Amino acid sequence: MSPILRFRTALLALAAIVVVLVAPHLLAPYQVVVLNNVGIFALVTLGIVLLTGIGGLTSFGQAAFVGISAYATACLATMADLPPWLAWLGGSPWGALAAGLALTLLVAAILGGVTLRLSGHYLPLGTIAWGISLYYLFGTLDILGGFAGITGVPPLRLFGIGFESSESLFVLIWVVVLVSLLATLNLLDSRAGRAIRTLNGGQIMAESMGIDTFRTKMVTFLLAAGLAAFAGWLYAYTQRFVAPTPFSLQAGIEYMFMALIGGAGFVWGAIIGAGAVVYLKELLQDVLPLLLGKGGNYETMVFGLLVIVLMQKMPLGITDTAARRLKPLLHARRPAPSGAAPWITAAPPLPRRPRPAPAESILEVRGLTRRFGGLVANHDLSFSVQAGQILAVIGPNGAGKSTLFNQLSCVDTPTAGQIFFRGRTVNGRSARDMAAAGLARTFQHVKLLPTMSVLENAAIGAHLRGGKGVFSSILRLDRREEAQLLKEAETQLVRVGLGAHLHAEAGSLALGQQRVLEIARALCADPCLLLLDEPAAGLRLKEKENLADLLSKLRAEGIAVVLVEHDMDFVMGLADRVMVMDFGEKIAEGLPEQVQANPLVLEAYLGGAE
Known part of the structure; x- marks a missing residue:
């Protein structure tokens, strides 16, 4: 990353922290409560953006994962007669977080191992099936309080600091949201992130480039479940009451609406979508009774109609519409980069495989x-x-x-x-x-990721020449290797005559150029x-x-x-x-x-x- 870009990133992060610290003192208490809900919903929606919008794997069961973590947190916080092997976790928020996260990931691994082998419409139907099953499990088990739920969750305390008020919870929730956003952006800007993007329409190509698509699906599914688990932990301590209704299939569908309305292909769409849905529902609940009377559930019906209209007018979400309208202004002020960044160009070349012997x-x-x-x-x-x-x-x-x-x-x-x-x-x-x-190959019908840059498309071919995984990407420990992979992509693109198009979207190239890009991608694999x-x-x-x-x-x-x-x-x-x-x-x-x-x-x- 260039010094200028590092400075801008640090400045943006500092501004976000200042807003999070100051906002609860400037807003009305009710608005703070609403924004707390937006933050929790945004965490779940971020997982759906990663899983569905970017990875192309539709899931309606994310609300159930929120419920697993929330119930684990509530049980450990309220039960006095825990089994001996769990007693050491009782009353500890960190223990509750660890238990909720572990249980959620365990269930997600089991369900994902079965569900992710389905394709087409069977995959979303499979997530609906286990989403319904988990919802009724929450309401059936007496230890979870049935449909009456679990009450009396104590206030959250971390590092000796109490988070009893909505204002203090606001800071915690939004710090978690911002850290999760940054981690997701880091992940997508990496070798592992490119592998996730290939799941959305490029799986045959991905396998041919050496990407284990099923493993990548599982990793993406578990990451989305992990975000839902964090949301469930925060939900339990925010509401201090856990019941099955917020974790139903209807809630799972609403999370999907949040992702679609915000922009399922955009990380920032998670916050925009969650905020749009929450505030729209709040507005309808306030206005419609005045217009239509207090009887009936009119806000749900009107909300559904408005979602349909919004999907027609903004099929790729609010974020996409805003980005397309702002793009000409941003490009007018900032000239397009002409080559790879210096941190890429200065990277050492990747090692090559031994060349075959003559004949x-x-x-x-x-x-x-x-x-x-x-x-x-x-x-x-x-x-x-x-x-x-x-x-x-x-x-x-x-x-x-x-x-x-x-x-x-x-x-x-x-x-x-x-x-x-x-x-x-x-x-x-x-x-x-x-x-x-x-062995490396191209295809009769071009298989590229059209919204990714030419440089990133070519770098997919070098996937097996790197080894850094998800956590290295999230923590930004992969930068040296990432620079090497991108430098190899740049070298091969220059070699095939596409050096002037490094930062263009692959879908904007002419068909002949796209075929040449596939050759550059194949060459990045260092084939024989x-x-x-x-x-x-x-x-x-x-x-x-x-x-x-x-x-x-x-x-x-x-x-x-x-x-x-x-x-x-x-x-x-x-x-x-x-x-x-x-x-x-x-x-x-x-x-x-x-x-x-x-x-x-x-x-x-x-x-x-x-």
Whole structure:
């Protein structure tokens, strides 16, 4: 981080602390109470932003996690006859926090281990199911007071300081909120944070880059549950009474509303959404009885209608709308950065894997067959690629080229046959294993994270070249490694001709540039085998020439390349060997000039190449 940015961050943090300390003395007592509720709700919503808005994993059960922690806190604070193994925690707020956090994370780990294996609409339905179950468990157990709840929670005392008043609780709650926001921002600005972002629409790509997506889902799920546990601890000491109703499915849906209204893709949206929902409900409860009479639950109905209107007008939330309107003003005052930050540029390079020996067999395929029911996509394919060699795979539409790539990278599993990578069979291995072994790939249909910068997208490819995890990222102990990863991304982007677009959103690039970005991302993995699926599609003539020069340099470095391409001029002028596929079978293989003269190839291409 640059000295200027560190100064601005410190100044912003100081201003936030001053506001938190001064605000409760300037606001009316009622407003302090309302803002305490906003802060607690914002903590839960922050977890939903991380889990759903950024990670793409929809959960309606976060309120139940708040309840687990709140009930654990209330039980330890009020029960006089605790079991001996829990007695030492009785009456201790720190013990209650530790117990609530541990119990919440334990339950979340068990539920996440089952629920996160679901996909599509089954995932949110699964969270609804266990959310309802936990709610009724709270109301059924006599030890938890049934639906009457637990009363008599004593005031909170920490470090000898009493937090009996709303004003003192305000400081504690909002300090926790600000620390949680800072921790989340630190996490997202890291290797681990990029892995979390790939969950939202890029899981096949993520696995191919070496990211363990299920582990990343579990980590994200547990982080969201941990934030809910902190909220439950604060809730118990703020209300000093715990009953099941605030932890119902309806409460879980309201937390989701807070995230959506605030902006589920923005960390600050958690506070904005929680504040908007709380104050809107307060306003409706005050105004509607005056207009419609005191009978009926009108505020709930009107609130629902207003949420629908708000979602139509601001589909990505208040934060997104405000950011888009302020963006031109901010850009007019601040010139766009032209390169990577100095702290990145000055970082030492990442270590590289040993280069393959000349003529080493990198890839060997024997009798590869892939069937989908009665459809044979690949049939009895055999070929090999050596270090420093470029093999082009061509063929008409539907020839099975992309299916072949998926099997080579272990995204898909062959029905029969064997694949050897550097002399070892890869049958039964995962895409992550292949990435770790030195295989990197691009995709026929570009797989990028469009709202992330070009630099961050490329850095995903270097994921396995780093090792810092979540807690190192949160505590900012990963900066040296992060600088190295980003420097590698910058180096490869400059190499492929995207050095002028480091800070642009990947989605703003032209299709051809996005394909080149995928190549840069693959190069960040320091591969010994590159699988390039239609790399020249969408490129202009000069860009194709630059790509050919780059692939020639990679060949000279000993990197093997297998590419699927439809531009015959590009292929024939670059490839060492060409393999032609038709209807899933190999019909020709050899030098470019031999393949061009092959009658079977000419027959397959009658009517035009794809």
